[in-house]
Amino acid sequence: MIQETIEQMLLQTPAPDAKSSTRASLVLPLLQRIQREFGYIPAEAMQPVARFTGVPESHVYGVATFYTQFKLTPVGKYIITVCRGTACHVRRSSALLDDLRARLGIEDGETTADMLFTLQTVACVGSCALGPVIVINGKVYGNMTRGKMLKLIDKLAADSGADGTVKEAAQ
Numbered sequence: 001m002i003q004e005t006i007e008q009m010l011l012q013t014p015a016p017d018a019k020s021s022t023r024a025s026l027v028l029p030l031l032q033r034i035q036r037e038f039g040y041i042p043a044e045a046m047q048p049v050a051r052f053t054g055v056p057e058s059h060v061y062g063v064a065t066f067y068t069q070f071k072l073t074p075v076g077k078y079i080i081t082v083c084r085g086t087a088c089h090v091r092r093s094s095a096l097l098d099d100l101r102a103r104l105g106i107e108d109g110e111t112t113a114d115m116l117f118t119l120q121t122v123a124c125v126g127s128c129a130l131g132p133v134i135v136i137n138g139k140v141y142g143n144m145t146r147g148k149m150l151k152l153i154d155k156l157a158a159d160s161g162a163d164g165t166v167k168e169a170a171q
Contacts, residue, residue: 002044009033010052023053027063031070040071076111076118078156081135085124093132097121099146103153116160117153 013026027049034045041064050057064070082088082097101107104117111118125133130142134149141152 002038002042003048005037006034006042006045006048009037010048013052024055024059027053027055027060028067031060031064035070038074040074043072074111074115076116077160078116078136079118079120080153081125082119082121083125083127083131083133083135084121085128085131087128088125088131088133091132093134093144096132096134096144096146096149099150100153103150116157 009030013030030049030053031041031045034049035041046057046060046064050060053060064072080100082100083093084097085093097108100119104112104119106112106117106119108119108121122135125135125140127133127140127142130140132142132144134141134144136152136156141149
């Protein structure tokens, strides 16, 4: 199914624009399109994209791993990013991260079994005055406290009809 969908995408891809004389210029937009379709870039996509664009598969993989926007494994419906920058750190973002790990039962870079939450950290969100900060699917939540964060996570789980896989954190 993945292979067929990718092949269809390639068949529907227009030729490069006048400024770009090669198909190699299509690597980035093709990877973006594939990620929009699947929510990540499946390993099976690398070879067809390489063949279509005429670049080595290693180049396609290099592009996919260079940009942080691309995910090579499936991610949850909600991507939770915890800021670990200095301003957030001194305001106890590490405690928030520990609470999220306990509540969700996953580590940084992992996704819950129900594919609802993915947890990740970042060096700095760039909203230092609002620290500690978490970001969920691109929305910044500042001045975060343990209580507000856990209530938000529980609401997202409930709104998604989660089956109770979100664990109760140790008090």
